[in-house]
Amino acid sequence: MNIIITIAVTALVVLYAGLFKAKKALLPLTLLGLLVSLGFTVCSWDQPTVHFGMMQIDNFALAFAGISIIGTFLIFLLTQRYFAENSPNVAEYFTLILFALCGIVIMVSYKNLSMLFIGVEIMSVCLYILAGIRKLNFASNEASLKYFLMGAFSTGFLLFGIALIYGATGSFDIDVIQNVLVNSVSNVSPLFYPGIILMMVGLCFKVGAAPFHFWTPDVYEGSPSLITAFMSTVVKTAGFAAFLRLFAGAFEPLHDFWMPALMVIVIITLCLGNITALYQKNFKRMLAYSSISHAGYLLFSLVVLTANSASNVLVYAAAYTFASIVAFAVLINVKQKTGSDDIESFNGLAKRNPLAALALTIAMLSLAGIPLTAGFIGKYVMFLNVLENYQIILVVIAILNALVGFYYYFRVIIAVYFKEGKEIELDTPMQYKVVLVVSTIVILLLGVYPSFILNLI
Amino acid sequence: MELLILIFLPLVGAIATALFAKQNTAKVAALAFSIFSLAVAIGLLCKFTPDASTQFEVNFEWIKQLGINFHLGLDGISMITVLLTNVLTPLIILSSYKHEYKNANAFYALILFMQTGLLLVFTALDAFLFYIGWEAALIPIYFICATWGGKDRIKVNMKFFVYTIAGSLFMLLGIIYLYLQNPANNFELAEFYKLELDNVQQGWIFWAFFIAFAIKMPIFPFHTWQPDTYTTAPTPGTMLLSGIMLKMGIYGVIRWLLPIVPHGVQDWSCVVMLLAVIGVVYAAIIAFMQKDAKRLVAYSSISHVGLIAAGIFTLSHQGLQGSMVQMLSHGINVIGLFFVLDIIQSRLGTNKVDELGGLAKVAPQLAITFLIILLGTVALPGTNGFIGEFLLLMSVYNYNACLGAVAGLTIIFGAVYMFRSYQKIMLGETNALTASFKDINGTEKVVLYTICALIIVIGVYPKPLLQISDASVQHLLEQINHKLTGVN
Numbered sequence: 001m002n003i004i005i006t007i008a009v010t011a012l013v014v015l016y017a018g019l020f021k022a023k024k025a026l027l028p029l030t031l032l033g034l035l036v037s038l039g040f041t042v043c044s045w046d047q048p049t050v051h052f053g054m055m056q057i058d059n060f061a062l063a064f065a066g067i068s069i070i071g072t073f074l075i076f077l078l079t080q081r082y083f084a085e086n087s088p089n090v091a092e093y094f095t096l097i098l099f100a101l102c103g104i105v106i107m108v109s110y111k112n113l114s115m116l117f118i119g120v121e122i123m124s125v126c127l128y129i130l131a132g133i134r135k136l137n138f139a140s141n142e143a144s145l146k147y148f149l150m151g152a153f154s155t156g157f158l159l160f161g162i163a164l165i166y167g168a169t170g171s172f173d174i175d176v177i178q179n180v181l182v183n184s185v186s187n188v189s190p191l192f193y194p195g196i197i198l199m200m201v202g203l204c205f206k207v208g209a210a211p212f213h214f215w216t217p218d219v220y221e222g223s224p225s226l227i228t229a230f231m232s233t234v235v236k237t238a239g240f241a242a243f244l245r246l247f248a249g250a251f252e253p254l255h256d257f258w259m260p261a262l263m264v265i266v267i268i269t270l271c272l273g274n275i276t277a278l279y280q281k282n283f284k285r286m287l288a289y290s291s292i293s294h295a296g297y298l299l300f301s302l303v304v305l306t307a308n309s310a311s312n313v314l315v316y317a318a319a320y321t322f323a324s325i326v327a328f329a330v331l332i333n334v335k336q337k338t339g340s341d342d343i344e345s346f347n348g349l350a351k352r353n354p355l356a357a358l359a360l361t362i363a364m365l366s367l368a369g370i371p372l373t374a375g376f377i378g379k380y381v382m383f384l385n386v387l388e389n390y391q392i393i394l395v396v397i398a399i400l401n402a403l404v405g406f407y408y409y410f411r412v413i414i415a416v417y418f419k420e421g422k423e424i425e426l427d428t429p430m431q432y433k434v435v436l437v438v439s440t441i442v443i444l445l446l447g448v449y450p451s452f453i454l455n456l457i
Numbered sequence: 458m459e460l461l462i463l464i465f466l467p468l469v470g471a472i473a474t475a476l477f478a479k480q481n482t483a484k485v486a487a488l489a490f491s492i493f494s495l496a497v498a499i500g501l502l503c504k505f506t507p508d509a510s511t512q513f514e515v516n517f518e519w520i521k522q523l524g525i526n527f528h529l530g531l532d533g534i535s536m537i538t539v540l541l542t543n544v545l546t547p548l549i550i551l552s553s554y555k556h557e558y559k560n561a562n563a564f565y566a567l568i569l570f571m572q573t574g575l576l577l578v579f580t581a582l583d584a585f586l587f588y589i590g591w592e593a594a595l596i597p598i599y600f601i602c603a604t605w606g607g608k609d610r611i612k613v614n615m616k617f618f619v620y621t622i623a624g625s626l627f628m629l630l631g632i633i634y635l636y637l638q639n640p641a642n643n644f645e646l647a648e649f650y651k652l653e654l655d656n657v658q659q660g661w662i663f664w665a666f667f668i669a670f671a672i673k674m675p676i677f678p679f680h681t682w683q684p685d686t687y688t689t690a691p692t693p694g695t696m697l698l699s700g701i702m703l704k705m706g707i708y709g710v711i712r713w714l715l716p717i718v719p720h721g722v723q724d725w726s727c728v729v730m731l732l733a734v735i736g737v738v739y740a741a742i743i744a745f746m747q748k749d750a751k752r753l754v755a756y757s758s759i760s761h762v763g764l765i766a767a768g769i770f771t772l773s774h775q776g777l778q779g780s781m782v783q784m785l786s787h788g789i790n791v792i793g794l795f796f797v798l799d800i801i802q803s804r805l806g807t808n809k810v811d812e813l814g815g816l817a818k819v820a821p822q823l824a825i826t827f828l829i830i831l832l833g834t835v836a837l838p839g840t841n842g843f844i845g846e847f848l849l850l851m852s853v854y855n856y857n858a859c860l861g862a863v864a865g866l867t868i869i870f871g872a873v874y875m876f877r878s879y880q881k882i883m884l885g886e887t888n889a890l891t892a893s894f895k896d897i898n899g900t901e902k903v904v905l906y907t908i909c910a911l912i913i914v915i916g917v918y919p920k921p922l923l924q925i926s927d928a929s930v931q932h933l934l935e936q937i938n939h940k941l942t943g944v945n
Contacts, residue, residue: 371592380629381523387633399626406622410615418603418611454522 001051003044003065004105006037011098018091027079030094034073041066053173054112059457061109063314064241068104071234071321072097074439075226077431078329082226093133097230100126104238108245113162113172116242120158120206123238124151127231131223143222150205150215158202164195174250181253188254196251196258203246207239209295210269220288225335228284229328232291237317240298247302248309255305263303267397269296274404283331283343286408287324290367293401294320300382300398304389310457312381318453319366319374319446322439326363329435330356337424343412347421356426357416359436366443368409369402374446381454459501460513460529460580463539466494467546467572475566484554487565491547494572498543507533507924509932511582519586524636524643528583533929537781537922538579538708541788545700546572548907552796553693554900555803558605571597571697578705584632584644587713591625591669591705598697602690610689617686620679624669631665635717649717650936656720663721666714667729673706674762676729677736687755692799695751699758699795700788707762707784710769711777711933719772719937726770730856733770734864736763741870750801750808750878754794757834757874760867761787767864768849771856774934779848781926782919786833786841786912793830793908797823800901801882805890810878815887820896824883826905831879833912835872841915844923 010033017025041062048058055061076097083090103122110116128151132144166172168189169180181188205212220228251258273293280286298316301309330349331341333356338345350357366375379402386395415421428436446453470490478486505512511530519527531539550568558564574597577590595618603614632644638658641648654662672679687695715722737760744756765783768776800823801816802808817824829840836842846868854861887894897905915922 365596370596371589383630384523384633384636387630388637395630399630402626403619403623406619407615410618414603414611414615417600449520451520451522454520 001049001055001057003037003040003057003069004102006033006040007098007102007105010034010037011095011102014091014098015095018089018095023090026091026094027076030076030098031073033098034069034076038066038069038073041069050111054115055106055109056111057109060241060245060310061105063457064108064237064317065105067314067318067321068101068108068234068238071237071325072101072230074322074325074435075230075234077435078226078229078325078332080429080431082224082332089133093130096126096130096133100130100230101234104234107238108241110242110245111174113165113174113177116246117155117159117162120155120242123235124155124206127151127227127235130227130230131219133227134224137222139222140224141222143219146215146222147219154202154205154212156202157198157205161195161198161200161202164191164198167191168195174246177250178253181251185253192254193257196254197261199246200258200261203239203243204265207236207243207295207298208292209265209299210272210292211265213269213272213292213295216292217285217288220291221282221284225284225328225332225341228288229325232287232328233321233324236291236295237321240295240313240317243302244310244313248305252305259303262299263394266296266299266303266394269293269299270398270401274401274408277408278404280408281342281344283327283346283412284341286343286412287327290405290408291324293405294367296401297379297382297398300386300394303394304386304391306385306388308381308385308455311455312378312385314457315374315381315446315450315453316378319378319443322442322446323363323366323373323375326359326436326439326443327367329432329439330360330363333426333428333432334424337426338422343415344419344421346412346415347419348423349416349421349426351423352425353428355433355436356428359440360416361413362440362443364409364412366447368406372444372447374443374450377447377450377454458513458515459497459504460515460531463494463497463501463543464529464573464576464580466490466497467569467576470494471566471569471573474562474569478562478565480561483561483565484550487569488547488550490569491543491550491572495543495547498539501531502536502540502925505531505536505925507926507928509533509928514582516582523585525585526583526643526645527586528645529577529580529586530582531580533926534708534711534781534933535579537785537926538704539576541704541785542572542575542579542701544911545696545788545792548904549693549696549700549792551900552696552792552799552904556691558691560604564601564605567597567601568693568697571601575701575705579708582646584635584646584649584713586644587709588625588629588632591628591709592622594702594705595621595625598694598702601694601697602686605691606689606694607691608689609685613682613685613689617682620672620682621669624672624679627665628669631662634662634665646712649713652717654718654720656724659718659721660724661721663714663718663725666709666718667725670706670709670714671732673709674703674766675706675759676763676766677732677739677759680736680740680759683759684752684755687758688749688751692795692802695795696792699755700792703758703762704784704788707765707769707780710766711780715769715772716933716936716940719940722770722772723941726772729770730767730853730860733763733767734853734860736760737767737864737867738870741867741874745870745874745877747874748809748811750798750810750882751795753810753874753878754791754798757871758787758791760871761834764846764849764853764864764867767860768852771852772934772937773852773855774930775848775855776852777930777934778923778926779845779852781845781930782915782922783842783845783849785922786845786915789908789911789915790830790833790842793826793905793912794834796901796904796908797827797830800897804894807890810881812888813882813891814885815883815891816894817883818887819891819894822902823897823905826897826909827883828879829909829912830905831875833916835875836868839913839916841912841919843916844919
C-alpha cells in the first residue's frame with residue numbers, strides 16, 4: 001500500500017514543483033520517489049498482506065511492481081532534455097507517467113475486479129493524454145485519438161465481462177469467484193462463458209495481442225518515443241500480470257474452456273506480429289510489431305498453466321523490458337541527430353558510437369533470443385513449459401517465428417555495423433550511457449546466470 | 458580445473474584483446490593467448506591416459522532450477538577435437554599476420570571468443586551447455602564474416618546464419634524433449650545415454666539433431682550456404698569455418714547422435730549414407746568445374762566431409778577411427794590450402810586458376826609446400842590424409858561394396874581436380890601478372906612449414922594419434938551395440 005501512496009504523493013509533489021517553476025528539481029524528485037517506492041517493494045518481500053479485501057500485496061504483485069518501477073526509473077533517466085525539447089509541460093509529463101505507474105501497481109495487485117477496472121482506467125487515461133501530448137503534432141494527435149477510441153471500446157468489453165461474472169457469482173472478489181468455480185465446475189452458470197471471453201478480449205486488447213492489435217503500430221509510431229518505450233515495456237508487463245492474476249487464478253478451473261480460444265490468439269499473434277515486422281522500414285513500427293509477437297510468446301504461459309507460469313512471465317518480461325529500453329534509448333539518441341526513425345538512419349552507427357552500437361546489438365540479440373542473453377532464457381522457459389505438456393505443434397510454430405525474428409532483428413545489427421552511412425556522432429548524455437550500460441549488463445547477467453530470478457515467485 | 462583454464466583462457470584473451478589492445482598489438486596479444494591455450498592443451502595431453510574414461514571432469518551447478526550443470530570432461534574423442542582447435546587457432550592467427558584488418562582488436566577478440574565456444578562444444582557433458590557452446594561459436598564467426606568479408610557479405614552471411622540457426626533451434630527442441638523424458642531431470646549426457654526411447658521417438662530425435670549437424674558439416678543437400686560463405690569470408694574466417702567449425706557437426710554426431718538414439722541411426726543410416734556418398738561425388742564434380750580456386754577448395758571440403766559422415770554412419774570401429782584422424786588431417790590440410798590461396802590472392806588480387814601460371818618458377822618454396830599440402834589432401838600414402846581416408850573407405854566398403862566403390866571415386870576425382878589446378882597455378886610459363894611474384898617469407902614460412910611438418914609426421918607415424926581415441930571409440934561402439942541388442 002505504501003508503494004502506491006509514495007508514487008501518488010511523488011506525482012502530486014512533482015506537479016506542484018512544476019507549478020512553481022522548479023524545473024531543475026523535477027527529475028531528482030521523481031527519481032527519489034521511485035527509489036523510495038522500490039525500497040518499500042523490497043522491504044515488503046515475503047510479507048503478503050491484504051488491504052481492505054481489495055488489494056493483495058503478495059510476492060507476485062511485488063515482483064511485477066518492482067520490474068515496473070525499475071523500468072519507469074530507467075525511462076525517467078532518459079527524459080533529460082527529451083521532454084524539454086518536445087513540450088513546455090515537463091511537470092505534467094512526469095506526473096502523468098507517475099499516475100500511470102500508480103494504476104499499474106494496482107493492476108498487478110488487485111484482489112477485487114473493481115480494482116482491476118480502476119487500475120486499468122487510471123493507467124489508460126494517463127496514457128491517452130501522454131500519447132497526444134505533442135499538441136501541434138498531427139501523428140501524436142492521431143495516436144491519442146486512436147488509442148482513446150479503441151481503449152474505451154475495449155474497456156467496455158472488460159466492464160461488461162466483469163458485470164457478467166458478477167451476475168454469475170454475486171461477487172467481485174477473485175478468490176470467491178474461484179471458489180464458486182471449483183465447487184460447481186460441472187455445472188457452472190452459463191453467464192461465466194461470455195464473461196470470460198469478454199474479459200479475455202478486453203485484456204488482449206490492453207496487451208496488444210492479435211487480432212486486437214490494430215491500434216499498436218499507429219499509436220506506437222505517433223506517440224513521443226519515450227512514451228512508446230513506456231507503453232511497450234512497463235504497461236505491457238502490467239497487462240500480463242493482470243491477465244495472469246485473473247486467468248491463472250480465478251478462471252483456472254475453466255482452463256479447458258478458454259485455452260483453445262487463447263491458443264488461436266497466440267498463433268495469430270505470433271505469425272502476424274513477426275511476419276509484418278519483417279516488412280517494416282521504420283524502426284519504431286518494427287518494434288511495435290515485434291512487441292506484438294512478444295505478446296504471443298508471453299501468452300504461452302497462459303496456454304499452458306503450470307506452477308511456473310508466473311515466474312516465466314516475469315523472466316520474459318524482464319528480458320523484454322531491458323532490451324526494449326535500450327532500443328528506444330538508442331533510437332531517441334539517433335533521432336535527435338538525424339531526425340528520422342527509419343532503420344536506415346542507423347546505417348554506419350558503429351563507426352563513431354561503439355557503446356550505443358554494442359548496446360543496441362546486445363539488445364537485438366536478446367530480443368531475437370540468442371543464448372547467453374536474457375531473451376534466450378525467457379524463450380527457453382516458455383518453450384520448456386509448453387513442451388512439457390506436449391503442445392509440440394505450438395512450439396514448432398514458435399520456432400519458425402523465432403527464425404523470422406532473427407531475420408528482422410539482424411537487419412538492425414546489419415545496419416549498425418555493416419552498412420555505410422553518414423558518420424554521425426551522437427552526443428550521448430551521461431544518463432543515457434548509464435541506462436545503456438546498466439541495461440546491457442542486466443541482459444547479459446540474466447542470460448548467463450538467471451538463477452536469481454527464476455522461481456523468484 | 459585444468460579444463461576450466463583451457464576453456465576460459467581464450468575468453469579472457471578475447472576480453473583483454475578487445476579492451477586493452479591497440480590496432481597494432483591486437484594480433485600479438487591474440488597469438489600469445491592462443492599459444493598459451495595450445496600449451497594448456499599439450500599439458501592436458503601429457504596427463505591424459507588413453508583409456509575410455511572421462512578425465513579432468515569439472516561439474517558444478519549452473520542454473521539449479523532448470524537442472525543445468527556446468528559439466529565438462531575429456532575423453533579420447535574430445536581430446537582429438539580439442540587438439541585440433543588449439544593447434545589450428547594459433548596457425549590461423551599467425552596466418553593473418555600480413556593483413557591489416559580494420560578494428561583489429563575486435564577481429565582477434567572474436568576469433569578467441571569463438572575458440573571458447575568451440576572448446577565448450579567439444580568438452581561439454583551437459584546438453585544445455587553443449588547448445589550454449591554451439592551458439593556461442595556461431596555469433597562471432599557471423600560477425601567476422603559479415604564485417605571483414607568480401608562482396609555480398611551481408612546477404613551471404615544472413616543465409617548462412619539463418620540456415621545454421623534453423624538447424625540448431627530444432628536441435629534445441631530435441632534436447633528439451635530428451636530432458637523431459639529424463640527421470641533425473643537434468644541434461645547430463647550420461648543420463649541421456651540411459652534413456653530407453655522407442656523407435657518412433659528415436660526417429661524424431663534423430664532428425665531433430667541430424668539436421669543441425671548436417672547443416673554444419675555440411676552434408677548434401679544442406680550445403681548450399683557453404684561455398685558462398687567460404688568464398689566471401691576473410692581468409693581466417695574461412696579457415697575457422699572449414700578447419701574447426703564443421704567438425705562441430707561431426708563431433709556432435711559421434712557424441713550425441715549415435716549413443717543416444719542408436720535405433721534412429723540404424724533405421725535412417727542408409728538414407729544418410731546415400732546422401733553422404735551423393736555429396737562426395739556431386740561436390741567433386743562441381744569442384745572440377747570451378748574457375749575460382751577458393752570455391753574449388755570449398756567444394757572439395759564438402760566432398761571430404763561427406764566421406765567422413767559416411768564412415769561414421771557405418772557404426773564400425775574403422776569408420777569412427779578413420780573419422781577421428783581425418784577430422785584432424787582435413788583441418789590441417791584445408792587451412793593450408795586456404796592459406797596458400799590467400800597468399801596468392803593478396804599478392805596478385807585473383808584466385809582464378811586461368812589467370813595464374815608458372816608460380817613454381819618464381820616462388821619455389823611456395824610451390825613445394827603447396828605440393829605437400831595437396832598430396833595430403835589427395836591422400837597420398839605417407840601423408841596425413843592417407844590413413845584416415847583409407848580407414849573410412851574400408852568401412853564404407855564393408856558396409857556396402859557398391860557405395861564403397863562410388864565413394865572411392867573421390868580419391869580419383871580429388872586427384873584430378875587438385876592436380877589440374879596445381880598445374881594451372883604453379884606450372885607452365887609465367888605471365889605478365891605472375892612474373893613478379895615474391896616467394897613466401899617471415900610468418901608465412903612459419904605457418905606453411907608447420908603445416909607441412911604436421912602432414913608428414915602424422916602421415917608417417919599416425920599410431921599415437923590413433924591411440925588417443927582408440928579406447929573411447931571402442932567403448933562408444935560397445936555402448937551402442939549394447940543398446941541395439943538390449944532393447945530388441
